[in-house]
Structure formats: C-alpha cells, structure tokens
Amino acid sequence: MHKLFGFIKQYFALIVVFATFAWSATMIAVYRSQTTPPGAVILRLGHWQLEASVRDAIDLMAEEYRKIHPNVFLVQDAIPEGVYGQWVSTQLMGGTAPDILQVGANLPGNIWLSYYNRYFVPLSREVYRPNPYNKGTKLEDTKLRQTYKDGMRTGYVDEMQEYMSIPLSVFGVRIFYNKDLLKKLTGLDEAPRNYRDFLAACQKIESQTNEFGNFFVPIAASQYHVAMWEGNMFDPLTYGAIRRADFNRDGNVGNDELFVAFKTGRIDFDFPPYAAKFKMMREVTDHFQTGYTGLTRDEAVFLFAQQKAVFMTTGTWDARSLQQQAQGQFEVGVMDFPLPTKDDPFYGPVVEGPLFETPGTGFRFGITRTSRHPEVALDFMLFMASQKQNEELNRIIGWIPCIIDTQMDPFLEAFDPHLEGVYGAMNFILGGETTTKWEQMLSLYRVNQISYSDMVAQFSSFYLDRGLKDFLEQQRDWRRGMVQNERFLAGIRAKALAATGDEAVSAWVKYRALTKDRQVWSELNHSRQLQLMEKGPDAKAVGPYEYSPAVLAKIKERVKKSMTK
C-alpha cells in the first residue's frame, strides 16, 4: 500500500495525463459507437456556420443520404467563425482534418491557395460529368458545372487551373426590417421603396420613444454594416463618372483614370454624381445609432432583435437567424435598397439604377486529401448539390439554392439579383499616403466630424500634389507580377510537356491561353497607364463616350446614305 502511494506520488502528473487521455478517448469511442454502428463509414464535415438551421439541414441531408447508402454516417464539426482559420490550419497540418471542409473565408486568400494545393483533392474531372443525383430531372444529362446558376465559377481556382470546391448556396445583401415596429411607428404596412419615403419613415421613427423613454433607432448599423450601405446604395450614384473618365473605354474608371480626370479638371468633387453620393451618405448615416463605427456586427443585431431599431442591412446568411430571433415577437420583412426616383429634384439627374449584381455562389466545401473515404465524401457533396436536395437544403437553412430551376423561400424573393444595373466609379486608392489620407477624411465625414466642403478642401489638394508620386511608387514593382506569372506558367508548361495524347493537346491549349492572358499585356498596360498619368488625355479630345467632330461627320454621311436608299 505504501509502495502504491509512493508510485502515485512519484508519477502523479503522468497518471493525470494518462487518466485524462483515457477518459476522453473512452468518451469519444462511446459517443461514436452510440451514433454509428461498427464498420460504418463515418464522414466528418467541418464548417463555420453555427446557425442552428445549417446544422439541422446538413443532418437531414445525411439522413436522406443514408436512405440510399445505409452504411454512411455524418459527424459535423461546427466551429466558430473567429477561430475557424486556426482550427482548419491545425487540422490540415496535423493530418486530422475532416473529410469535407468549408473553404474560402476566415483566412487570407493566399493561405487558402496553399492549402488547396497541399491538402485538397482537385475536382475538375467531376465537374464535367453529370451529377448522378439529378437522374430523372431535366438536368440528368447536364454536366455538374452547368447545373449551377453561376457556372460554378466560385469553385474554380484560377491559380491552380482546377475546380477545388463545390458550392451549395447563393448569397445577396438587402435591408431587413421589423414589420410590426414599422407599422406601429409609421403606420406603414410595407417598407418604403422610394428613397424620400424611406428618409421620411426614418425621421418618424426617431422622433418616437419606447416605454422606457428611449428614442427608437431607425437603422441598426456597425462598422460591419456600413460597407454594405455604401456598396449597395451610395456608390452606384457615381456611375456617371464613366462617361467622363473611362479613357480606355473598358467600362470602369481606374485609379489612374480618375486621377487624370481630376488633374485635367474633367471631374472634381462638385461633379453631381460624386456630390450626390456624399449627400446620400450623410442623409442615411444620420439615421444610424450614435457611435456605430465603433460597434460590432453583433451589437447592431442585438439592437434589431430587441426591437430598438427598425431597419438593418445584412445578407441571406443572417436571414433564418433573424427570423428565429424574432419568432413570436415580430415579423421580419426584406426590402431592396430604396432608390430616389427620376423626378427627384436633387438625385433625379444622377440616379441611373440599382447596383449591378451577379449571382455569386458560396457555402463551398472541399474534400481533403487525408479523407479515408474521398469517393464517399464526393458522392455526398454531389447529393447535396443535386437539384432536389439543394433546394431542400437551402429551404431548411433559409438561403438561396445555387442550382438552376430550383424554388426558393418566398421570404427571399427580394434577394433576386439585379442582373442589369450600375456600379461605382470612384477610386481614389493610389497607394501610399494618398490612400491613408482618403481613408482618414472619409472616416471623419462618415461620423459627421467634418463637412463635405472641409473634406474636399483637405483631400483635393493632397490628392493632386501627392497622387502621381504614390501611383509611381505603387507601380514600381509591377514587373514582380510578371515573374510570379512566369513561375506559374512554367508549372503549367511542365505538365504539358509530360502529358501525352489528348491530355497533351488540352494541356497545351491551356498553356497557350494562359500565356496570352497573363504575360503578353503587362508591359503594354503599364506603358499606357504611365503615358496617361504623365501626359493625360489629348486636351482637345472629346469625352470617352462622346462623338468627335470627325466621327460625327461620318455618322451623318451614313445616315444620309441610308435615307437616299
């Protein structure tokens, strides 16, 4: 007995470690044996969606899948977003990663790229085959890639020239609102679609107090939400700058083009579309809660869920959670961003339409190389990406299906993307101190610490004096990109050199296409940018989307000819 105590005393620390390890191993084994029979195929799926509806939907998918494949069981690892990046890294590096992992966020893009390279199975071969779970539907013979609303673009990794993940949902951003509170405070049954009506509703809301005497907040916002308001509502007003400053007529205003337009006086801060953007920013952010730039996403959500605010912008990813938080208390509605009408005395001449949106897919999953059952993991993913199951999966979660010809929850109809619309054309980001100055000025303006005229006065002179220097500094290492492309193309070339038969033909086509896209134009684009920045456009030239007198004469001649025919 004495000896035993002596042994325990001597090895106490080790015994504790052993005991803890044995206990946790036993618990895991018991838990697993309760949920899965011996000999079953267990798939592990890791993701960062802690919303209950996501876990429920995936569990239901697993149940449905088990009806066809009774031996396959799924275990979910739902990891909080804040630590997902670290968790994924340790799991992948330790060789203990789940079979299926959600990919594409919570780590920098270049890190994901290196992980795809090292730890994930390329899926390119599969995307050119029909999805077997679409059998009996119109998509029966359609290749997997073409069953997607976006052609499965987000699953493709350009740097690897491979499809690396399978997306499952489409996402979009709109304004959510508390229908009951809106009715109570403004008398409106539906959210205002028109910008002026929206502002009037906001004014009415903030003039009223709750039972504790606290004023209602029209719009719950935070540093997380402000970019959504800017991108969706304020930036599209600047589209008109394209007609003044898109010198190369590529349909966008680059940072170099905007600088030249400012330098040559073709645009300034009095340009109506730019003035309109900042006026709208002031008018809308005035209805945010005080100090919103210092608040986080959750703080804004609390304000909305506690019925202290009426409107809040966010994406489809929050739709079901907001509905669940509101359950039994109030009804959640979804509205598009309210735009001014064409007859609006101030905004009418500059408003051209809503923000252009493309249906982007997300909720993407890759299959890890350490998976013991990669073929089963892939098959389960194909099951969830089939027309019927994808519709069901997204119906439960409250998101938008990513497969064509699927139905979505009527609640989400306001998320239908605007396939025809406009986009922002104001880019002051020239690098270096110019960028810092712009961000400082914009931040101060957002929180109403400086007026528009003060912001313009302080930034304009700095921009015009310093812009070229910062741009040239930013461009100094432009050739570095060519070396990176060279390295990438050497790898593609090596694959082509090693390939035979049809594979070689395809590999060389890829090599030539990539060489053309990546290496031929860099020098030319750089020269053109420099020429534009240093010399500016021809002083006598008309705007990029205007007809010169010579061209106008040609047009007249053609019309005249057509009239005499």
Added chain:
Amino acid sequence: MRKLSCRLFMVQAALIVLLGSSCKQNATLLQSDDPLHAGWNNYSLGEFDQAQFFFEQAVAEAPKDSDAQLTALYGLATTLNLRRPGEDPERAQELYRRILDTAPANDLAAWSLLALARMQHLVPVGDDPDYEQVYKAYQDVIDRYPDRLAAKEAFLYLNSILVATLKEPETRRALASLDEYVKNPSNTFLGPSWSLIAVGNTTLGNQERRFEAEVKSLETTEIDPTNPFTEFAYQYWNLATIAEFELGDFDQARLYYRKLIAEYPKDQKIYGAKQALQRMDAMEAKIREELKEAGNP
C-alpha cells in the same frame, strides 16, 4: 540511475501513445516514387527546397545525357531561376546552357533558350531591362527554333514589347512582322498577334485597321474549354465602342452591343450596352430630323 531510466521510459511511453493516437491519419502528402514527378509537385506547391532536392536526385539517378536527365536539369534550372526567395540565376543559366549544348535539337533546348531570353527581360524590381539585348535574345530563339512553340512565344514577347513602347518606329517594326505572321493561318498565337496589330494601329491612329484586327483576334482566339472564366463579353464591348466612337459605324456597333446583351445577359456592361443602343437611335433620329429640315430627302 535505474529510477531515472524508469522515469524516462514512462515519459517516452506516454509520448509514444499520445503522438501515436494523434498521428494515425498524418499521411505524408503528395509523395511520389519518381523524383522528377515529386520535383514538379513540390515546385507547384512553392516548396522550392524540396523541388530542388528531388530534381538534383533525378539528375544524379538518370543515365548521363538521357532525356530523363535533360528533363531533370530543366526542372532544376527552372526552380533556380524562378524561386523567390533563394533564386540562383547564374546556376540556372549554366544549366539551361548545358541543356542547349548537350541536346540542341531537343524541345527542351528551345524552351531553355527562351528561358534565357526571359531572364534578360524580367529583371529584378527597380532595374530596367537592356531592351536591345532582349530583342536580340528573343530573335535568337525565333531564328534557331523557328517551328517550335518556344519560338512563337518569343515572337509574341518581342512584338509586344515593341508595341508597348507606344512609339511610331518600333510600332511599325512590330506591325511589319505581325502582319506577315498572321498570313499563315496555321500559326499558333494568332489571336494575340491580331490583338497586337490592333494596338499598334491605335498608336498609329489607324482606327479602321484597328477594328479589323480586333475582329480577327476575336475569330482566332484559342479557347480553353476547362476555364469557366473564358468569355467574349469584353471583346464585344471593345468592338462595339470602337465602331461607335472611332468609326461612327452604328451598324457594327449595334451588332456587337446586341451580341453582348444576347450572349452575356448577366454581364456588368448590359446597362451600358442598352444605353448605347438608345444613344445611337437618338443620334440617328436627330440627324435625320436635321437633314429633313435642311431639305434633304
């Protein structure tokens, strides 16, 4: 002493059990028995030390001057040339030259000569290439391996840097070669060659020829069917705007704006294309009105 050994044994046993349990799945990834294959795998992963190790192993194991050895030498030279950090341009050049000396007729010799030319072109950040030397180096590839893909690529690079000067003499020099090159429809890189002709003609102010060349470029573009990002939306937009604003040819402009709208209904420029169609209609209506008022039929 015995006690200490016993304790060490216990600690080791504990570590073995713990590590063993966690490393069960820790398979080594992307290993291959073929050092050449392993070399390229590691190269594409950016594991350049490993790539170098495997290529050196492949060079040592392959029979002297065999194809396998040449391939390994090429892999090693490529790694030493393009790895960052840790590049060794002198040794890379030496290896490329060794391939050229050993098997001048081999395809890898052509690629090695192109790599040597590229090394003169893609100089470190802050330096400027000696363009006269770069022109010569590309011309050397074209002259020595006229029928190889490496020479076609060299041709493209040579003319792209001439066009990129945006100066008339260099542009005319490039256009002379490019116009000759595109006469042979079996040549590779026809699409980008036509694009360079279009750019050259922009510099010279010849908008009609620019438009023709852009149309030809569109027709001869080689498509990688595996890339979901391959599309012609930008080319249609470009052709339409050249036709509208440089040529005043509204028929051609309408053709390409409509192609854009019909083939790429989810493209960002749809709004702009529809606006353009309205703008041209309005402009023609205005001119007709003016002509009628002026007494024209």
